[in-house]
Amino acid sequence: MSAPxxxxxxxxxxxxxxxxxxxxxxxxxxxxxxxxxxxxxxxSELPDVAACLILDVQLxxxxxxxxxxxxxxxxxxxPIIFLTGHGDIPMSVQAMKAGAVEFLTKxxxxxxxxxxxxxxxxxxxxxxxxxxxxxxxxxxxxxLTPRERQVLALVVxxxxxKQIAGELGTTxxxxxxxxxxxxxxxGAGSLADLVRMAEKLKISSEPSVRPK
Amino acid sequence: xxxxxxxxxxxxxRLQRCINDLVSLLALPAVWxxxxxxxxxxxxxxxxxxxxQLDLVYxxxxxxxxxxxxxxxxxxxxxxxxxxxxEIGELFKRWLGAAxxxxxxxxRNPLGGQDLAIVPLGLGLQGEIGEIVAGSERAxxxxxxxxxxxxxAANQASIGLQGARxxxxxxxxxxxxxxxxxxxxxxxxxxxxxxxxEIADRKRAExxxxxxxxxxxxxxxxxxxxxxxxxxxxxxxxxLASIIASGDSCAAWLSSEPPNLERARAAIGRVTQAAxxxxxxxxxxxxxxKKTAAGxxxxxxxxxxxxxxxxxxxxxxxxxxxxxxxxxxxxxxxxADRVQLQQVILNLVMNAIESTASVDxxxxxxxxxxxxxxxxxxxxxxxxxxxxxxxQQAEKLFAPFFTTKPQGIGMGLPISRSIIEAHGGRLWAENxxxxxxxxxxxxxxxxxxx
Numbered sequence: 155m156s157a158p159x160x161x162x163x164x165x166x167x168x169x170x171x172x173x174x175x176x177x178x179x180x181x182x183x184x185x186x187x188x189x190x191x192x193x194x195x196x197x198s199e200l201p202d203v204a205a206c207l208i209l210d211v212q213l214x215x216x217x218x219x220x221x222x223x224x225x226x227x228x229x230x231x232x233p234i235i236f237l238t239g240h241g242d243i244p245m246s247v248q249a250m251k252a253g254a255v256e257f258l259t260k261x262x263x264x265x266x267x268x269x270x271x272x273x274x275x276x277x278x279x280x281x282x283x284x285x286x287x288x289x290x291x292x293x294x295x296x297x298l299t300p301r302e303r304q305v306l307a308l309v310v311x312x313x314x315x316k317q318i319a320g321e322l323g324t325t326x327x328x329x330x331x332x333x334x335x336x337x338x339x340x341g342a343g344s345l346a347d348l349v350r351m352a353e354k355l356k357i358s359s360e361p362s363v364r365p366k
Numbered sequence: 367x368x369x370x371x372x373x374x375x376x377x378x379x380r381l382q383r384c385i386n387d388l389v390s391l392l393a394l395p396a397v398w399x400x401x402x403x404x405x406x407x408x409x410x411x412x413x414x415x416x417x418x419q420l421d422l423v424y425x426x427x428x429x430x431x432x433x434x435x436x437x438x439x440x441x442x443x444x445x446x447x448x449x450x451x452x453e454i455g456e457l458f459k460r461w462l463g464a465a466x467x468x469x470x471x472x473x474r475n476p477l478g479g480q481d482l483a484i485v486p487l488g489l490g491l492q493g494e495i496g497e498i499v500a501g502s503e504r505a506x507x508x509x510x511x512x513x514x515x516x517x518x519a520a521n522q523a524s525i526g527l528q529g530a531r532x533x534x535x536x537x538x539x540x541x542x543x544x545x546x547x548x549x550x551x552x553x554x555x556x557x558x559x560x561x562x563x564e565i566a567d568r569k570r571a572e573x574x575x576x577x578x579x580x581x582x583x584x585x586x587x588x589x590x591x592x593x594x595x596x597x598x599x600x601x602x603x604x605x606l607a608s609i610i611a612s613g614d615s616c617a618a619w620l621s622s623e624p625p626n627l628e629r630a631r632a633a634i635g636r637v638t639q640a641a642x643x644x645x646x647x648x649x650x651x652x653x654x655x656k657k658t659a660a661g662x663x664x665x666x667x668x669x670x671x672x673x674x675x676x677x678x679x680x681x682x683x684x685x686x687x688x689x690x691x692x693x694x695x696x697x698x699x700x701x702a703d704r705v706q707l708q709q710v711i712l713n714l715v716m717n718a719i720e721s722t723a724s725v726d727x728x729x730x731x732x733x734x735x736x737x738x739x740x741x742x743x744x745x746x747x748x749x750x751x752x753x754x755x756x757x758q759q760a761e762k763l764f765a766p767f768f769t770t771k772p773q774g775i776g777m778g779l780p781i782s783r784s785i786i787e788a789h790g791g792r793l794w795a796e797n798x799x800x801x802x803x804x805x806x807x808x809x810x811x812x813x814x815x816x
Contacts, residue, residue, distance in 0.1 A: 178612070
């Protein structure tokens with residue numbers, strides 16, 4: 155059986171609830187992996203697929219909120235659905251601010267669980283797609299020469315070749331050649347494409363690159 | 367001397383009578399034994415009057431110990447009238463108590479008629495008992511034999527009266543003793559009755575106190591449960607979440623094509639398991655709310671501690687406190703009211719949680735220990751890592767209405783202590799090492815292990 159294209163993680167210290175959650179999510183067709191503690195979850199190798207985390211707010215070894223903070227710190231971006239025994243408003247606010255998808259009070263309806271899981275997986279899928287796209291763009295950007303990067307930064311500001319040649323102290327023919335290489339290396343079909351890419355890469359014409 | 371029968375000279379006859387009279391007089395003390403002085407005097411007067419044909423015989427006995435003197439008189443048969451003895455006493459007043467030689471030989475007859483020749487005699491060695499005065503109208507009174515009889519009679523009377531006085535004193539002493547015994551008995555009876563009343567009052571007061579304490583214990587239990595409401599809600603919602611999730615998945619497995627009976631069955635199994643957990647939680651809570659004590663039973667303290675810990679698990683997690691139990695499996699069974707014991711443990715742990723929650727999260731640590739302290743004595747200790755106890759607060763902690771909590775009523779510790787003391791144990795507090803406080807109690811074990 156091939157690896158699933160998404161996975162739901164459950165961290166809860168109550169074995170019965172852990173099992174019940176796993177079975178319920180299984181019955182709706184979700185792939186689930188369970189953990190009894192935060193430490194166990196952190197110590198495990200996570201598969202590189204879209205995922206979400208169903209997390210009990212109160213765990214014996216550390217609180218769910220602490221785990222959330224720890225994950226954010228170590229750069230693990232995973233949408234979290236919190237489970238709590240009773241609605242604790244300040245706690246929910248804190249969790250939502252830190253990026254929680256949903257805060258479910260036990261006992262919960264399966265519909266709210268399923269919709270929260272679906273939303274979390276969608277969000278993670280989208281985030282992963284964006285992350286991989288960005289990584290791809292960065293790779294392409296890395297192939298540009300310093301001169302080409304200068305040209306790219308000025309092109310996306312909307313300057314004409316002649317203006318850029320003036321800025322960089324060269325001929326517009328040379329700029330045209332640079333521009334063609336940049337478009338090819340970045341895989342941009344049009345100037346509009348290139349501008350979007352630059353936005354994602356947060357490239358703007360930096361004043362420091364301009365000669366005096 | 368040749369004396370014919372029938373022709374006995376008068377002198378001899380008188381001597382014979384005298385001897386007879388003396389013999390009679392010598393027998394008198396035996397007759398008087400156990401008699402009152404007045405009876406003695408009465409017989410003495412009668413005997414003397416009969417023997418000596420006296421016209422007047424008068425006896426005055428000094429009253430002993432502040433009593434009135436006794437006066438009695440007897441008159442000769444020839445006298446036609448009598449006067450009360452006190453009049454005779456009045457007549458003799460000026461000589462009474464004086465030596466016999468100071469008396470006049472003749473006195474006026476108080477009944478009228480000729481003057482009386484009198485013989486005064488003291489009764490007792492120094493006349494301390496009284497006096498006897500014999501009088502006769504006869505000019506030759508007293509003859510020698512008559513004087514002899516009178517003095518023997520006075521001696522005999524002294525002996526008899528002395529005996530009577532001793533007897534009467536003894537009777538008096540015995541009577542006094544009886545009276546005192548009766549009085550003391552009555553006093554004791556009254557004191558006893560008073561004591562009985564006090565005991566009854568005290569019993570009633572103790573009963574009232576017990577009722578009030580029971581009320582307070584119940585109140586504080588309800589308040590504790592109120593404080594625990596969030597934890598209890600959490601505890602119950604946990605199995606409920608399992609029940610609902612497993613119920614939903616069971617339905618899903620049943621309606622899938624084809625139905626997955628195996629997984630549906632497993633889900634139902636979890637429903638049952640979780641429902642059992644929930645009802646166990648409800649049982650524990652209900653036990654806490656129970657108003658009337660279930661009475662003493664054999665209780666395993668470790669089980670009570672585990673119950674309390676499971677009710678408080680959420681509280682410790684909420685405050686990030688690590689809770690450790692070190693329960694000695696060899697602890698003896700105790701005779702106790704399970705609900706009350708649980709209340710004490712719950713109370714101590716709640717206090718410990720509150721004080722521990724005020725220190726740095728890394729330091730928040732709580733240990734509950736059970737074990738044997740002395741042989742036949744069980745010890746339970748709740749150790750926290752809070753700020754500890756200030757010296758001046760150590761005993762105040764157990765005073766009613768002393769509290770450091772904003773919502774506390776200050777009855778938790780006094781009630782806990784009174785519960786433990788009612789079970790024959792002790793509850794006290796001291797500081798923990800290196801920081802925090804230890805609240806611990808000991809209880810007598812039900813049976814020594816063989």
